Amino acid sequence: MSIDQLAETAQAMVAAGKGIIAIDESNATIKKRFDGVGIECTEENRRAYREMLLTTPKLGDYISGAILYDETLRQSTKAGVPFTKVMMDNGILPGIKVDKGAMPLAGFPGELVTEGLDGLRDRLKEYAKLGAKFAKWRAVITIGEDMPSGTCIEANCHALARYAALCQEAGIVPMVEPEVLMDGSHDIDTCYEITEVTLRSLFGSLYEHNIMLEGTILKASMVVSGKDCAEQAGIEEVAEMTLRCLKSSVPATLPGIVFLSGGQSDEDATAHLNAMNQMGPNPWPLSFSYGRAMQSAALKIWSKDLVGNVAAAQQTVYARARDNGLAALGKWKKA
Numbered sequence: 001m002s003i004d005q006l007a008e009t010a011q012a013m014v015a016a017g018k019g020i021i022a023i024d025e026s027n028a029t030i031k032k033r034f035d036g037v038g039i040e041c042t043e044e045n046r047r048a049y050r051e052m053l054l055t056t057p058k059l060g061d062y063i064s065g066a067i068l069y070d071e072t073l074r075q076s077t078k079a080g081v082p083f084t085k086v087m088m089d090n091g092i093l094p095g096i097k098v099d100k101g102a103m104p105l106a107g108f109p110g111e112l113v114t115e116g117l118d119g120l121r122d123r124l125k126e127y128a129k130l131g132a133k134f135a136k137w138r139a140v141i142t143i144g145e146d147m148p149s150g151t152c153i154e155a156n157c158h159a160l161a162r163y164a165a166l167c168q169e170a171g172i173v174p175m176v177e178p179e180v181l182m183d184g185s186h187d188i189d190t191c192y193e194i195t196e197v198t199l200r201s202l203f204g205s206l207y208e209h210n211i212m213l214e215g216t217i218l219k220a221s222m223v224v225s226g227k228d229c230a231e232q233a234g235i236e237e238v239a240e241m242t243l244r245c246l247k248s249s250v251p252a253t254l255p256g257i258v259f260l261s262g263g264q265s266d267e268d269a270t271a272h273l274n275a276m277n278q279m280g281p282n283p284w285p286l287s288f289s290y291g292r293a294m295q296s297a298a299l300k301i302w303s304k305d306l307v308g309n310v311a312a313a314q315q316t317v318y319a320r321a322r323d324n325g326l327a328a329l330g331k332w333k334k335a
């Protein structure tokens with residue numbers, strides 16, 4: 001795979017006014033989401049739910065790619081059309097979550113390191129054959145008393161770089177995701193500091209591992225106040241601090257940055273992205289790769305009648321995609 005092909009895919013992922021829908025919940029995570037709306041977590045229900053999302057009419061107007069879970073990449077619509085074909089026919093690139101989850105970091109109570117490098121080369125080869133054009137690996141950085149440690153940041157960034165190198169070898173664009181969690185009572189300045197240290201460490205590791213940045217996408221968390229912080233920063237402050245942090249640590253050669261929603265409300269996730277794009281021009285396209293902020297409203301509607309409510313749920317998916325697509329251009333207006 002040439003660098004040009006990787007760069008082309010990366011650019012398509014952040015095409016103007018488009019973003020990514022993250023539907024790569026592991027079976028354990030989607031069970032939690034289904035439990036929340038009283039749906040049994042069977043393979044058929046997971047398939048039917050993902051079919052509802054992926055067959056949303058005109059989803060490709062605002063969605064450039066979807067991140068799938070291993071099981072989903074292998075599934076088809078009820079009529080027997082592989083999800084990957086449905087996606088490609090609608091101009092949506094198939095992506096795949098390849099990490100095996102964040103596990104306790106030995107010797108560092110409360111901290112996590114993401115696993116999944118063993119056997120990754122072979123898994124990526126298979127994913128490429130199944131049609132995956134990009135991949136995702138999520139590292140988790142927790143803010144707390146004496147946390148994060150330098151060791152936690154370094155171990156996670158090293159793993160992200162090794163993952164990215166294997167992806168590029170397989171012709172798959174790596175989406176590198178160092179998520180600084182919103183959990184905690186820390187203020188926005190602390191989040192800024194930790195996010196900046198993490199991103200600088202990440203790009204240092206990517207450099208050391210010969211990663212072609214032109215064929216890489218960053219999935220970042222925004223700089224926000226901790227969920228339990230008494231003082232919550234407003235939309236403009238979050239946008240301004242996030243931009244400042246990214247500009248101080250992310251090389252301009254990167255084709256684009258997409259954000260996770262991380263527990264923000266649907267409206268906040270859209271408003272923050274919109275504000276950052278209104279503050280542009282920025283060195284890179286800034287778009288979205290939301291999971292919960294793309295799906296929560298649709299899941300609630302769908303769960304009330306799995307068959308009867310498909311069209312209504314899809315309208316909600318489309319509306320969320322449109323709002324976030326407009327926010328990626330700085331053209332969203334609060335209803």
Ligand code: 13P
Pocket residue numbers: 022138177260261262263289290291292293
């Ligand atoms: P959220 O937008 O729900 O945080 O999920 C995005 C994601 O893919 C996290 O890895």
